[in-house]
Amino acid sequence: MKNFFQDLKQKEGFKSVCASILCILAGILVGFVVMMILSLFNDRIGLKNAFQGLGILLGGPFSSGTAKYIITNLGDMIFYAAPLVMTGVSVAIAYKTGLFNIGAAGQFLMGTMGSLMVALNIDTTGKPALGVLVWILAVIAGMLAGMLWGAIPGLFKAFFNVNEVIVCIMTNWIAANIVSWIFSTTPALINSGAGKSGYLITTAATGNGTPKLGLDRLFPGSYIDIGILLAIVLAITMSVILTKTVFGYELRACGANKYGARYAGMNEKKNIVLSMAIAGGLAAIGGAIYYLNPGIEFKFDSAYQKLPDYGFNGIPAALLGSCNPVAVIFVGLFIRFLSIGGDNLTSAGFNKYIADIIIALIIYFAGFSKLFRDLLYRKRKKAETAEHAKHEETPPDKVTTQGKEGEAQ
Amino acid sequence: MIFLLQKTLIYAAPLLIVALAGMFAERSGIINLALEGEMIFGAFIGAIFARFFLNNGIMTGNIQMFFVVILLIAGISGGIFSILLSISAVKLKADQTIGGTALNMLAPAIVNAFALSLFNSEKVQMPANFSGYVIKNPELGPIAQIFGDKAYISTYIIIGLFIILSVWIYKTRTGLRMRACGEHPQAAASVGINVFKMRYLGTTISGVLAGIGGYAYIATVANGTAESSVGGMGFLALAIMIFGNWKPLGIALGALLFGFLKCIGPVSSSIQFLKNLGLPMYFYNIIPYVVVLVVLALTAKKSGCPKAEGIPYDKGMR
Numbered sequence: 217m218k219n220f221f222q223d224l225k226q227k228e229g230f231k232s233v234c235a236s237i238l239c240i241l242a243g244i245l246v247g248f249v250v251m252m253i254l255s256l257f258n259d260r261i262g263l264k265n266a267f268q269g270l271g272i273l274l275g276g277p278f279s280s281g282t283a284k285y286i287i288t289n290l291g292d293m294i295f296y297a298a299p300l301v302m303t304g305v306s307v308a309i310a311y312k313t314g315l316f317n318i319g320a321a322g323q324f325l326m327g328t329m330g331s332l333m334v335a336l337n338i339d340t341t342g343k344p345a346l347g348v349l350v351w352i353l354a355v356i357a358g359m360l361a362g363m364l365w366g367a368i369p370g371l372f373k374a375f376f377n378v379n380e381v382i383v384c385i386m387t388n389w390i391a392a393n394i395v396s397w398i399f400s401t402t403p404a405l406i407n408s409g410a411g412k413s414g415y416l417i418t419t420a421a422t423g424n425g426t427p428k429l430g431l432d433r434l435f436p437g438s439y440i441d442i443g444i445l446l447a448i449v450l451a452i453t454m455s456v457i458l459t460k461t462v463f464g465y466e467l468r469a470c471g472a473n474k475y476g477a478r479y480a481g482m483n484e485k486k487n488i489v490l491s492m493a494i495a496g497g498l499a500a501i502g503g504a505i506y507y508l509n510p511g512i513e514f515k516f517d518s519a520y521q522k523l524p525d526y527g528f529n530g531i532p533a534a535l536l537g538s539c540n541p542v543a544v545i546f547v548g549l550f551i552r553f554l555s556i557g558g559d560n561l562t563s564a565g566f567n568k569y570i571a572d573i574i575i576a577l578i579i580y581f582a583g584f585s586k587l588f589r590d591l592l593y594r595k596r597k598k599a600e601t602a603e604h605a606k607h608e609e610t611p612p613d614k615v616t617t618q619g620k621e622g623e624a625q
Numbered sequence: 626m627i628f629l630l631q632k633t634l635i636y637a638a639p640l641l642i643v644a645l646a647g648m649f650a651e652r653s654g655i656i657n658l659a660l661e662g663e664m665i666f667g668a669f670i671g672a673i674f675a676r677f678f679l680n681n682g683i684m685t686g687n688i689q690m691f692f693v694v695i696l697l698i699a700g701i702s703g704g705i706f707s708i709l710l711s712i713s714a715v716k717l718k719a720d721q722t723i724g725g726t727a728l729n730m731l732a733p734a735i736v737n738a739f740a741l742s743l744f745n746s747e748k749v750q751m752p753a754n755f756s757g758y759v760i761k762n763p764e765l766g767p768i769a770q771i772f773g774d775k776a777y778i779s780t781y782i783i784i785g786l787f788i789i790l791s792v793w794i795y796k797t798r799t800g801l802r803m804r805a806c807g808e809h810p811q812a813a814a815s816v817g818i819n820v821f822k823m824r825y826l827g828t829t830i831s832g833v834l835a836g837i838g839g840y841a842y843i844a845t846v847a848n849g850t851a852e853s854s855v856g857g858m859g860f861l862a863l864a865i866m867i868f869g870n871w872k873p874l875g876i877a878l879g880a881l882l883f884g885f886l887k888c889i890g891p892v893s894s895s896i897q898f899l900k901n902l903g904l905p906m907y908f909y910n911i912i913p914y915v916v917v918l919v920v921l922a923l924t925a926k927k928s929g930c931p932k933a934e935g936i937p938y939d940k941g942m943r
Contacts, residue, residue, distance in 0.1 A: 250735075250738070254738070254739070254742050257739075257742070257743060258742055258743065316722050316723075318722075318726060372918070372921070372922060376921070376922040376925050377925050378921045378922060378925045381658065381722060382860075382863065382864055382867065382917075382921065383918065383921070385857075385860045385863075385864075386860075386864065386914040386915075386917050386918050387914075387918075389857050389860075389910075389911075389914050390911050390914045390915065393907040393910045393911045394907070394911070396907055397905055397907035397908070400905065400907075520907060520910060521854070521856070522854060528726070528730055531723070531726055535723065566738075566742065567737070567738060567741045567742060569734050569737040569738035569741065570738055572730070572733075572734035572737065572738070573731065573734040573735060573738055575730070575734075576727055576728075576730035576731035576734050577727070577731065579723060579726060579727040579730065580709070580713065580724060580727035580728070580731065582723065582727075583713050583719035583720050583723035583724045583727060584713055584717040584718070584719035584720075584724075586719075587717050587718075587719070
């Protein structure tokens, strides 16, 4: 048994998980300090509330009161996690190719536009089979729009050598304006109901929303649909492509060393463009499955003022998951877990933005997660040397193989 | 026409100072992607102090003096916020892009959380009796009107700071040393320059300038109301810095150009000629970003980008 744990500790993946958990703990701790500071400034809440708030945050959907709300919130958590998993995998794929896809927000919006343009323009009320077909078409349309949009930073990077970060930021704002512009010219799609201003109609009106497959009976009252299943399948597919195919190997080779990849005969320009296009497509599917849900309305008239949070929250999802698409699934669920906890914070006198602060802090810490890893590693190395000193007959080859492993990574 | 030039100056001033802020960080070797976050944070703290002072009648005798003090406070708070970036980028050698992105998300979250908790609204609004910082001289001649009428003291301060700091980074010993750290830190270290100190200095100056720019932006465009966004001005400033090839003169040119392009959107409805074209506001909003992309595509191959930017300083590297 002891051997098993020692083997586990050697694993690169285990070290990443430990580092991620440390990042999360550090983020929550600082968030707790923020709540304490807030309770000092505000007369209505005291220090006691800060502890209560910490408990609510850590409880996530389970701190929602009665069993009925807990189940509804649990379903919502899973529903909201699906787009996050998609943008997270999008950032992860680009990161594996050495690109920082901060443009997931724009790609998400383009996916929203592409899919809603198809779904809302074709009325399939009363024809469920046709509705599913249109839904599939809508997701594909969104994906294509996102792929084209994602390819732009890739093309700029590959052919003009422009940093992809700045191009992504510019395309984000261009996308936001285009989406507001295009939908403002389609009066048929705008919800003209009483008290509605600037919203589109939803797929509830056209009968081609995302199929629920009975999941809504499992979590009554929530938005849940098969979006999460699609997200999981795509994440696993991406993981297989990255690790088991020639194409995935080329992508990772370009990320590890662009010049090395070119020397080995790979077309690194093609790989950069393809990687960004795939990343764009994935983020766009996130936008599609979010807004194709019959319960979610898209507010198009303010879209140009603020970029969607999903785009940026993909970054912590990817970084905490060490850019492993399968790990991103769990991280996505976890981030939504925290956010639902944040929504429940009002009962302790705080507001939901505390969860945003914690998520931002987690990315901040993830930036130097290598330091956390080194800290863990150093401690273990020290303990190991101490053990070696105790049992001198232990062969020292363990250390050398480890060094080689480290190099290969 | 005069109205358009006045508006151009109002939009160009924050872009000018924030682009210079980006230049200071990058010339010392740190990519400061957090400009947007530093602007938001500086503007937020500035607005809190302005509201507090106005409600308690502190220093409200001379509104221009008051404005200068608030700008100073905004600058200091931007500098303090930027220390978070310095710690991760200089001390802990973290990925600077990720650190900057984190701060860009942290600043709006802090603004929303604190504003909602302290003022029961996601904005920090000025008291109702506050009439703004604008200087009005309608009797001036047409040319003088561009600079003297409907103007803000922040514009003059920013132009002054811009000139002083541009001379400083090129003509003084510390400025030269700082630029050396952005080009080849190991060579700089070999002649006894403390690379860490220089990078801390560069990033902190950058944060101070971004904070000033942030408050100047909301004071001139939104009458001092701070919220969780400055409308992408920080990112646009970053692009202007690249457009200006990391040099003050190019940055000044870029700031004027993009100040003009950026102000067309908001003013398009009040200019008859643009109104007649019938294009939607979104079209004018997109123009500056598209121009940035075109310019980057044309100029990136011969960029004057500091050689060592974005690479954490490692003593042992050659």
